[in-house]
Amino acid sequence: MVTNHETAHMVDHEAEANDRVMFGFWVYLMTDLLMFAVLFAVYAVLHGKTLGGESGRELFSLPLALTGTLILLTSSFTCGIGMIAARGGKKNLTLLWFGVTFILGLAFLGLELYEFTELIHEGHTLRSNAFLSSFFVLVGTHGLHITSGLLWMAITLVYVIRRGLNSHLVRKLALLSLFWHFLDIVWIFIFTIVYLKAFV
Amino acid sequence: MKELLLGKLDGNALPHEWFTIAGSISFILLVIITALIITRLKRWKWLWNDWLTSVDPKKIGIMYFFVSGFMLIRGGLDAIMLWLQQALSSGSSQGYLSADHYQQIFTAHGNIMVFFVAMGFIFGLINYIVPLQIGARDLASPFLNTLGFWLFVAGVVMVNMFFLFGGEYAATGWLAVAPLSGKEFSPGVGVDYWIWSLQISGIGTTLGAINFIMTILKMRAPGMTLWKMPMFTWGSLCSMIMAVTVFPLLTATLFLVFFDRYLGTHFFTTLGGGDPMMYTNLIWMWGHPEVYILMLPAFGVFSEVVSTFSRKAIASYTSNVLGMIGVSVLALSVWLHHFFTMGAGANVNAFFGVMTMIIAIPTSVLVFTWIATMYKGRIRFDTPMLWFLGFVVIFAIGGIAGVMLAVPPVDFQLHNSLFLVAHFHSMVIGGVLFGIFCAITYWFPKFTGLKLNERIGRYAFWCWMIGFCMSFIPMYILGMLGATRRLDHYDASTGWQPFFVLMLIGGIIIAIGVALQLAQILASFIQKNRLRDTTGDPWNGRTLEWATASPPQFYNFTVIPHITTRDAFWEKKHHKLPKPAYEDIHMPKNTAAGIYISIFAFLVGFGFVWEIIWLVAVSIIGIIVVFVVRGFNEHPEYTITAAEVQQLEETRARKDLAVSRPEKHDDTDEDMGLWQLIGIVFGFAKDVIRNKRWRKW
């Protein structure tokens, strides 16, 4: 009886801790969103300051941005499926779907790096003018978030392979998927405000 | 090759001004002496295990007090240096500091006082008191808490680097206004130190604030609804919600300044399409709420103190809470009043003027609730209450000045003058710092188990009051005379010198006040038997923290209480409770991860300041590794069984019982006076010298 009672106590304790961590992570995401809000505001103020250089319409490639967007959206979807598998305790399925998510994320990052290097090769660097400064920093900050998400994903998956799907790791994956969806949403804003708006 | 290894660092960077050399030497001596004492007492292990790696919010709170207290003296020395320069430097005399040094000192003074004194004390208080007030054993994330504290310490070290290690500090004013802070006008490393000091400690603040929001919203004792929370917890909650709202803005803005300086972007530059006015907006969107982040917990403290010492529940609890919520919401919409003079149109200026006036309404409501609380109370005037009354006077003066500044045409005349400086010192000293002193006096028994010496405390209070009036009333007047802030020199024909001299004298009186506060603590420890608090409730308190022992057990509450009313402890005191049934307690294990991450974070900053790229890269990898090791540690907690809890409680009770029968004869009936303290200290020194006791050490 005593052990039963104690196990129940432990489970309660853990559930509470889970609840707290989830809530705290939401608060963290809000702070991150505010940071992006600043970068968006800065972009809104500076996007016209091209000093006579090309504007977004001439520099951006819509098909490229659209491809990136679709890849990221798909990765959000696969991440969701992976999370369902993780909650169901299906280790291999979890690894598969998060693996797909990881590859899609990597592809998105590759596209972004390709876009950046092209621009820099043509002489459009973040030193050129205020518009390009704000563009590179806004999109680059998102890219940096994607990179850290990928790093986090890789490390967590390694632990899942070694330790199996315990509650601790499922919680990690849940936070990670929150983070990933969040980055997806931020990207939708970037796609709309930076890329689409340049062609309207 | 050298550049690859050391970046911009070379011999020129080492301290070579008299005050930086003096700073370095005294700091090195201090470190050596401290290290020697710790080694001699064989306390290294104890220091590391019991304090530095501790995740107990009570211990972290005390460590915040230590660091912030130290910084208060450091920032106070800055203030005296500034005042001395201004008192001397009139007409043909140039004083003893160059303009550049002077500007570095006032920048450092502002940063240290706001970030590392006021913020540190406030975070220390919240750490210690909030979990006790809401009936929690710990914070939601003990790891984030130690990380936040150690990032704060990294920021402290960074802000002091310019004389501990070398280089210079920003000479731009505490907010490093653009474009002055750009590479074009400030090519040295000063602004970089500024950026990284604020960046590192600011991230720590954000993490800490997230943690406290989680704690307050998710870990209150059963039955404690939001509307039953104590006032200080409410103030802290409002403050922390504001902190998570605005600190990300600071983080983003600092990164943009950093990119401007380091990567050559054009966010706030004059050329290249940058917009310096945008910087002014962004920094004040954070900067104004920051003041209220400090102020709201202090409001909470005053509510607690007035209620306790009037022996009445706070009057109009709802109005008081709504007042604090109102202040925190409105504080987000007034930032433009810091630059009416930048040339916005009448509508914009008038709008922000009106918003600023509206914020005076909830603030006045708070004052009225305190008056109503005192009404028909049974008021005792212990030192916390003195600090409260002093606060009311200075805050009223500062408040009047503040509303004057909120009227744009009046602000055109007063902005950037010493009047403005006097105004915000009234708010930050009279409001925040007095609030902190009030809180420390009030909760000192909880922190240490000792009440503070009342007599010397009163002397200290009067020194602060008199010194404050003597420094800041002339400062208001100087503003009216047309003296701008941050002057390192002025013409003799202006006739300002006598006022600057008065300010210096006032500053010295305040310094005596600080010395007396240290003496007060010393005297309290000398008379510890007399002042010991064995009840856990020395003031006849009302809130839950007084239900614990003084100081509390490391798990705070043996049994988590069930709350039915506001002033939970007050109600409980009048009902006898059955003996508690002990149960298992889960506590977090100590961790050094926060220390390691902060060291690496510091090195990232240091690497960027001196452009040592390998150091930055290595440190970032270090941070990631520590995070991974810590993050995937699945056993961060341990359990104390019910039997162990019972044993701990019984030991504690025996110990308290032993102390509660003090030997009366070795103490006088009254609190020790100043002369008596001096006598004891001299006697001790004489004893040490005469009996050559130092040999034994």
Added chain:
Amino acid sequence: MSKINKKKHSPGGLLLLILLGLASFGLLLAFLLRGKNVALFNPKGLIAQAQLDLMLLTIIVLLVIALPTLFLVFFIAWKYRESNQKTIHHSGTRHSKLLDLSMWSIPTAFMLVLAVIMWSATHRLVPQKTIAADAKPIRIQVVSMRWKWLFIYPDYNIATVNFVQVPLDTPVQFDLTADEAPMSSFWIPNLGGQLYSMTGHVNRLNLIADTPGDYPGSSAEINGAGFSGMKFTARASNMDDFYRWVQEVKQSPEVLDTATYDGVLEPSENNSVAVYSAYTKGLYDRVLTKYAGSHTQRPAIYEAKH
């Protein structure tokens, strides 16, 4: 100090001591203020006068609420002190809706009054607004540099450094901008409030003087090493004196051509007064367009591409 402590049981004695201290401190300050130019209380023009009136009005409204509140705090604290046996003490709090209502409505009413005063005054005294007067306004273009003030008189084709002279009762339009300098704030306390000068922007500040005299002016905003030496004199004189001065300046051998301007632009501290009998046409506009991002000013990168 110890005297105060001993008197802690008699609030009357303490009050007396505090009042005595404040009174003697006030006397000392008053003594020190004799014969000083208390700039904000010594307005020499319409704008400064209006700003002073507004300030005094604000103070009065605020004191009407603050003084009784302060008095109440101390009176109640004294009346309900523990040692006072004559009063009734209550430990319970009865909740009173009326109390809540008055707590919120009294400060709201005061702030409403102030807000109304402030709103109209802000629109009336907006610095960009041209001052209505009989005389035709005089234009003065101001460039803040490290660390000096350049004044250009487009109507008279003269320029000065760290000295500006204006005719009495004539509205003056200062067009403030900056060149290769951080933000500065242009402030002549005797004539009226300040405004920032920034690169690439023109901030117009309208002032007027009604009494002849020399009034100190400075930068109120920190802008680097030479900050506290960045002072100038604003002289107000009658029209005849003003014209005489203009003629004098026109006799100056120095001319502010591009080369001279570049010399003036070099950072320097504690500059003395300089006058220029003429300046190169379009000087002020060039200072502005330098920061406007025009095609000629864009980075070399673009030049290569086109």
